Amino acid sequence: MDTGTCQTAGARIPPGAATGIPAITPAPVAAFHEVAGAWHQHDLLIIMADTERLLSGYADIPAVIECPDEERHRTRYARRRHAASHMLARLALAAILRKRSPDDITLVQEPTGGIRIAGEDSVCLCISYSHTLLALAFARGKVGIDIERIRPLAINHIPALVSTICDDQPEIPPDCTAFLQHWTALEAHAKYSNIPLWKMLQNPQAGRQGHAASYLIQGSAVLSVVTETPCPLHRIRCLRKQ
Secondary structure (H helix, E strand, O other): OOEOOOEEOOEEOOOOOOOOOOEEOOEEEOOHHHHHHHHHHOOEEEEEEEHHHHHHOOOOOHHHOOOOOOOOOOOHHHHHHHHHHHHHHHHHHHHHOOOOOHHHOOEEEOOOOOEEEOOOOOOEEEEEEEOOEEEEEEEOOOEEEEEEEOOOEOHHHOHHHHHHHOOOOOOOOOOHHHHHHHHHHHHHHHHHHOOOHHHHHHOHHHHOOOEEEEEEEOOOEEEEEEEOOOOOHHHEEEEEEO
16 A cells, blocks of 8 residues: 555545544453453454564564565564564463463464464464554454554555445545555455455455454554454453553
């Protein structure tokens, strides 16, 4: 997505002007036994973190987490994001599954980019990044998640792409947040359906399985989640790892 300024009818509109998207404020969490409690009380658990802050507290972990696909993780930045996400996922899963150690958890990268937990079908996992912001979704059935920081985007410069992403709506969305709601929903559907994003862009409706919902995270990011059945907000728990 190009950077720039969201515009409609020639007027500048700040990101997040008027959305109507339900808001979620992640609750801070310090100990992973709190993660286990949240999992057993809710249908969908979302854990967020800042990748750089997370890795600074676990300086010895990245070296032992392998990046199996060097083509996808060429840069130090990509490798650090990979390490942070897999480290946090394994720590959380060890608590959820009552394993003695994160080393007992094996994450397998699918060819299409999805992640599964080896030998475990009671928990499904999906991961998303936006800059240093990391979001992990844990569910009892298939799940797709995508998060994007709210920032200026020159969406008026790419009308054909905007029309595709926004379901052929005749007008450009009123602000960047509204556009990001459509974008994150599309990516979440792609992950849920295990379809490459470029194929979803060719035929967005073909992969729109499951039930999608979008949320505004502390006024600074848009999060979309796709689940097998509708998941009301009171059945979702969102945590931020400190």
